[in-house]
Amino acid sequence: xxxxxxxxxxxxxxxxxxxxxxxxxxxxxxxxxxxxxxxxxxxxxxxxxxxxxxxxxxxxxxxxxxxxxxxxxxxxxxxxxxxxxxxxxxxxxxxxxxxxxxxxxxxxxxxxxxxxxxxxxxxxxxxxxxxxxxxxxxxxxxxxxxxxxxxxxxxxxxxxxxxxxxxxxxxxxxxxxxxxxxxxxxxxxxxxxxxxxxxxxxxxxxxxxxxxxxxxxxxxxxxxxxxxxxxxxxxxxxxxxxxxxxxxxxxxxxxxxxxxxxxxxxxxxxxxxxxxxxxxxxxxxxxxxxxxxxxxxxxxxxxxxxxxxxxxxxxxxxxxxxxxxxxxxxxxxxxxxx
Amino acid sequence: xxxxxxxxxxxxxxxxxxxxxxxxxxxxxxxxxxxxxxxxxxxxxxxxxxxxxxxxxxxxxxxxxxxxxxxxxxxxxxxxxxxxxxxxxxxxxxxxxxxx
Numbered sequence: 164x165x166x167x168x169x170x171x172x173x174x175x176x177x178x179x180x181x182x183x184x185x186x187x188x189x190x191x192x193x194x195x196x197x198x199x200x201x202x203x204x205x206x207x208x209x210x211x212x213x214x215x216x217x218x219x220x221x222x223x224x225x226x227x228x229x230x231x232x233x234x235x236x237x238x239x240x241x242x243x244x245x246x247x248x249x250x251x252x253x254x255x256x257x258x259x260x261x262x263x264x265x266x267x268x269x270x271x272x273x274x275x276x277x278x279x280x281x282x283x284x285x286x287x288x289x290x291x292x293x294x295x296x297x298x299x300x301x302x303x304x305x306x307x308x309x310x311x312x313x314x315x316x317x318x319x320x321x322x323x324x325x326x327x328x329x330x331x332x333x334x335x336x337x338x339x340x341x342x343x344x345x346x347x348x349x350x351x352x353x354x355x356x357x358x359x360x361x362x363x364x365x366x367x368x369x370x371x372x373x374x375x376x377x378x379x380x381x382x383x384x385x386x387x388x389x390x391x392x393x394x395x396x397x398x399x400x401x402x403x404x405x406x407x408x409x410x411x412x413x414x415x416x417x418x419x420x421x422x423x424x425x426x427x428x429x430x431x432x433x434x435x436x437x438x439x440x441x442x443x444x445x446x447x448x449x450x451x452x453x454x455x456x457x458x459x460x461x462x463x464x465x466x467x468x469x470x471x472x473x474x475x476x477x478x479x480x481x482x483x484x485x486x487x488x489x490x491x492x493x494x495x496x497x498x499x500x501x
Numbered sequence: 502x503x504x505x506x507x508x509x510x511x512x513x514x515x516x517x518x519x520x521x522x523x524x525x526x527x528x529x530x531x532x533x534x535x536x537x538x539x540x541x542x543x544x545x546x547x548x549x550x551x552x553x554x555x556x557x558x559x560x561x562x563x564x565x566x567x568x569x570x571x572x573x574x575x576x577x578x579x580x581x582x583x584x585x586x587x588x589x590x591x592x593x594x595x596x597x598x599x600x601x
Contacts, residue, residue: 437531437544444533444542456537460524463535463542467526 193217197298197353198363198408205278207290208389209368209397211404221301223276223293230258230266230279238455248296250453257300264288273301287391294366295351299448303458308354308465309448313369314362315344317498321362321409323352324478325446326417331480334375335417335490337396341380342491345405351448354411356465358472361408368397378484411469412498415478416442428486429493431476439475440467511586511593513563516601519556523597538596548573549588559601562589 194201194210199220201210234253241248251258257269265281276297278289299309312325313336324332333349340346348365355361371379376394387398415431434442443466444459451459480490511517519525522537532550534543545553551572555565566585570576592598 437528437533437546440526440528440533441542441544444535451535451540456524456535459535460526463524463526463533467528467533470528 191215193219195364195406196294197302197348197351197365198355201294201298203293205290205293207294208387209290209294209366209395211367219274221274221276221298223278226277226279228279230268238458239451239453241450241453248453250300250455259292259297259300261292261296264292267292267297269297269300269304273304276301287389287395291350291370296449296453299351299353300454302353303449303454303462306356306465307363308356308443308462308469310352310354310443310446311350311448312352312446313349314347314352314365315339316347316405316409317344317412317495319409320412320498321347321405322412322494322498323347323354323362323414324417325352325414325442330417330419331482332417333369333371334379334487335480335494337369337371337375337379337381338487338491339494340399340403341384342488342495344495346399346403347405347409354469355408356468358468359410360469360473362411363408364405367399367404368395370395375484411473412501414439414443414469414473414475415494416446416475418477418479419482420479422481422483426481427493428483428489429478429480431478431497434475434477436467436470439470439473442475442477443470511562511590511600513566513582514561516559516561517556517589517593517598518559518601519553520597520599525553534597536595536597543595543597548584552585552588556589556598562586565589 191202191204192206193213193215194203194207195213196210200213200217201221201223202219203223204225205223235251235258238250238252247262249260251260255270259267264284266279268277270277276293278293302309310325312323313332314321314323315336324335326332336346336349346367347362349369351365353363353365355363370393373394376388376396381396384403385396385399389395389397444463447462523534525532525534530547530550532545532553534545536543551569552565555568562585566582569581569585570578589598
């Protein structure tokens, strides 16, 4: 069977700035993200604009025809309640099929991203899939470790927070940013295994639950809040953003605990190298069930390489917004001591 | 695939090999395994990782025991044999090791 998704003819690809078919004359934009440049027909308010002449590492185009399935074989899938992701492969492409936003192809060794336009897809969701699992697939092809987490720099070194949804990664990174740290990324952390292991700057925005967005002093570091399923906080001041890859000083795997009247707001315990490798492997952005075990094995080796050079800690944080300030001060103190 | 049961326990004469249904990674002297059956990660300590490296090709449990006795001079023969049988029985239950 042939691979009819390749090549995509110029005539079938319409420029699209927003996700509305009525707005097809929007210009192609270039953004700095994940240590490279993304050129896109879709506008990404979450990303930092860059000069259009910058050489793109990835190009996002919108395709208005239906995807052909000739030659594709299933690799894996993931279900989260009603949402379903499926990953497919043909000799020249990877394809991510997402139940709520349509089909995304990754071509040319990950450099070209095609979204097959679906009129009912939420723009916020389409953008988050592209700068989430789709770009993670592209980066993993390049040997990076893509983790689900958030990161900041403190005195030019990176500290990262990993954990499942609702564990407070974004809240902690944002709270640290309001306390003088610089935001490196949220949701997708791109790690170059090194040594030294580095975190590449990611998306210059954070998605917070509305109550946290209201509780944090965001006005001191950013000027834009975009309502949605979560509040997208963006428009960070230049001084609040880390623009360069940073050597990782510590990785914290979050482990929230219930409020304790007398206990500390935060404490940490260093993981052994083997436990650290497993902890990192558990927090990859793309789960093993989706990428398949061959790719999972490659990611496990990269996780082991990172765990060999970076201290990984279990961070027990009390779920209490009133004690967030204490937690932030303690993390800064640990970082500055090292 | 053969599995271990109380009726069919491993003995020194049993030959075993690592299953193809896993991926593994050395972590210094230890190792991490990812099982394709249950999707779980398993950490192996130094001795377990040594056994794991030995079963990358078919070996009898007697061979494995003797290799460990060569490597760890301070270990008792009976204790070594018990540890090897216990570990490989667990690995077979997890379908990470197969009887040849």
